[in-house]
Amino acid sequence: MTDAIGALSAWLATLPPAAQAGALFLTTFVLEDVATLGAGVLLAAGTLSWPAAFWPCFVGVWLGDAGLYAVARFGGRRWLERTRWYGRVRDRVARSERWFAERGSSALWLSRLVPGARLPTYLASGFLRMPAGRFLAITGAASLLWTVAVLRLTEVLGGETLAWLGTARSAAALVVTVALALVLGARGGAWLAGTPLARRAAAWLARWRHWEFWPGWAFYPPVVLYCLWLAIRHRGLGLPTAANPGMVTGGVVGESKIATLRDLARTSPDLTAPAELLPAGGFAERWRALEGLLRRGFVGYPFVLKPDVGQRGAGVKVIRREADARAYLRRTAAPLVVQRYAPGPVEVGVFYYRFPDEAHGRVLAVTEKVFPAVTGDGTASVEELVRRDPRARYLAETYLGRLGARRAEVLPAGRSLTLVEAGNHAQGCIFRDGMHLLTPQLERRIDEMSRKLAGFFIGRYDLRCPSLDDLRAGRGLQVVELNGAASEATSVYDARNSLWTAYRTLCRQWGLVFAVGAANRARGVAPTPLAEVWRAWRDYRRLAATYPAAD
Numbered sequence: 343m344t345d346a347i348g349a350l351s352a353w354l355a356t357l358p359p360a361a362q363a364g365a366l367f368l369t370t371f372v373l374e375d376v377a378t379l380g381a382g383v384l385l386a387a388g389t390l391s392w393p394a395a396f397w398p399c400f401v402g403v404w405l406g407d408a409g410l411y412a413v414a415r416f417g418g419r420r421w422l423e424r425t426r427w428y429g430r431v432r433d434r435v436a437r438s439e440r441w442f443a444e445r446g447s448s449a450l451w452l453s454r455l456v457p458g459a460r461l462p463t464y465l466a467s468g469f470l471r472m473p474a475g476r477f478l479a480i481t482g483a484a485s486l487l488w489t490v491a492v493l494r495l496t497e498v499l500g501g502e503t504l505a506w507l508g509t510a511r512s513a514a515a516l517v518v519t520v521a522l523a524l525v526l527g528a529r530g531g532a533w534l535a536g537t538p539l540a541r542r543a544a545a546w547l548a549r550w551r552h553w554e555f556w557p558g559w560a561f562y563p564p565v566v567l568y569c570l571w572l573a574i575r576h577r578g579l580g581l582p583t584a585a586n587p588g589m590v591t592g593g594v595v596g597e598s599k600i601a602t603l604r605d606l607a608r609t610s611p612d613l614t615a616p617a618e619l620l621p622a623g624g625f626a627e628r629w630r631a632l633e634g635l636l637r638r639g640f641v642g643y644p645f646v647l648k649p650d651v652g653q654r655g656a657g658v659k660v661i662r663r664e665a666d667a668r669a670y671l672r673r674t675a676a677p678l679v680v681q682r683y684a685p686g687p688v689e690v691g692v693f694y695y696r697f698p699d700e701a702h703g704r705v706l707a708v709t710e711k712v713f714p715a716v717t718g719d720g721t722a723s724v725e726e727l728v729r730r731d732p733r734a735r736y737l738a739e740t741y742l743g744r745l746g747a748r749r750a751e752v753l754p755a756g757r758s759l760t761l762v763e764a765g766n767h768a769q770g771c772i773f774r775d776g777m778h779l780l781t782p783q784l785e786r787r788i789d790e791m792s793r794k795l796a797g798f799f800i801g802r803y804d805l806r807c808p809s810l811d812d813l814r815a816g817r818g819l820q821v822v823e824l825n826g827a828a829s830e831a832t833s834v835y836d837a838r839n840s841l842w843t844a845y846r847t848l849c850r851q852w853g854l855v856f857a858v859g860a861a862n863r864a865r866g867v868a869p870t871p872l873a874e875v876w877r878a879w880r881d882y883r884r885l886a887a888t889y890p891a892a893d
Contacts, residue, residue: 418469443472572852584870585800603823613819615682617682632671643663690710692784704789706854715758715761721752745761774836784816800855
């Protein structure tokens with residue numbers, strides 16, 4: 343491959359610019375990686391401009407993808423349907439179409455990174471009749487990001503990119519091989535079914551079939567790539583930090599929860615769960631301060647303790663007795679928020695945005711939060727109930743680690759145990775798309791509250807209220823948290839959503855974050871320097887290591 347790229351680059355260097363572009367375009371139909379890397383080598387040498395390198399490679403790769411799709415859809419599928427034995431496989435093809443309709447989008451994204459996977463995946467997309475618009479949108483976005491990344495890396499690193507790409511492709515091949523070995527091993531180990539070890543292994547493997555439970559490193563790469571494209575488009579990687587000038591880093595990282603809650607308490611006191619700060623310090627002084635809050639009746643048991651700087655529900659605990667409070671204060675010296683417990687029982691997340699020149703904002707997404715529970719039968723332990731539950735088994739280690747000694751408890755028949763108190767997906771809460779709960783009254787109340795906050799334009803409210811009727815009417819709301827630019831429209835984690843739907847919503851959300859940041863920059867708001875954002879992230883990670891497990 344290296345020799346082919348060198349030969350192509352040397353030949354292209356002898357051609358005039360227009361001929362170079364045409365040759366690159368045609369080469370993509372034969373060896374798209376060779377063409378793209380060859381263009382990158384010429385970029386690095388200064389003999390080819392960015393437009394002349396990018397457009398032939400991108401358009402050629404994309405058209406080649408579309409060609410494979412068309413051949414399979416309008417050639418291979420029609421040929422099969424005209425054969426006399428099509429009736430024998432009709433049901434099997436229909437089942438494959440249903441499977442591909444659910445998982446084909448994620449397969450397309452992954453095929454761009456996995457060597458040898460593009461040809462069969464693109465042919466399958468056409469043969470199994472994936473909608474042409476979806477195929478073109480996904481492959482177009484993937485081709486664009488891939489072309490930009492390869493050209494830029496080759497331009498910067500030159501020949502080192504070839505060695506790196508070879509290593510990366512070998513690593514990807516190894517990952518595919520290991521994944522196949524795991525699947526085959528799981529099939530071959532069926533004789534172990536019924537043992538605790540087999541159940542845990544089966545749950546771990548089955549978890550990968552549900553994207554809702556994927557770890558961040560597996561789920562977020564397409565979103566990160568899209569954000570990089572947005573940064574190029576808006577000319578600023580740090581624009582999200584300008585989205586909310588009233589928050590530290592715009593709410594990307596390191597913002598103070600108590601500062602936001604105090605702003606809310608000042609502007610919308612009837613809608614905000616009261617909170618106070620316990621500054622960083624030793625156990626004795628902070629215990630005296632907490633006792634003072636309890637004595638004055640500012641809070642009473644139960645109440646909430648959570649880090650002043652936190653993400654994804656880390657360290658959020660409902661304190662029901664003195665021993666729990668003492669244990670929490672001994673665990674971490676980080677600044678903490680003491681917040682009055684809002685009983686709910688309804689909890690939702692509402693993602694809101696408003697552009698600086700607009701009089702009113704809008705709600706992008708509503709997340710309905712369901713707190714999972716197991717119900718005892720009088721014989722099984724809590725751990726057995728969790729591992730048998732159709733959904734909880736995928737997060738068994740998260741739940742059981744939080745329950746501690748209670749995992750061995752046998753619940754009486756009919757008694758339920760809630761597995762999570764924090765309304766956060768990372769902690770095991772179930773998220774459902776709640777846009778059916780959005781009414782003009784609720785949207786108006788959220789907008790009124792938001793417009794009173796100086797420097798807030800986009801983010802997610804986490805709030806509780808007594809009932810769904812109260813929520814729809816916009817009454818009885820208690821905001822327990824407001825997150826800024828890095829918060830998510832968490833309704834994407836509804837298991838009923840496809841992976842494509844989730845990515846589409848997150849990309850729209852991040853498109854709004856960058857656009858709001860750009861609008862604020864045009865009004866004179868300076869984005870936070872990236873070095874400062876990095877320091878805030880390191881400081882947060884250092885503090886988070888001391889936080890106790892969330893409820």
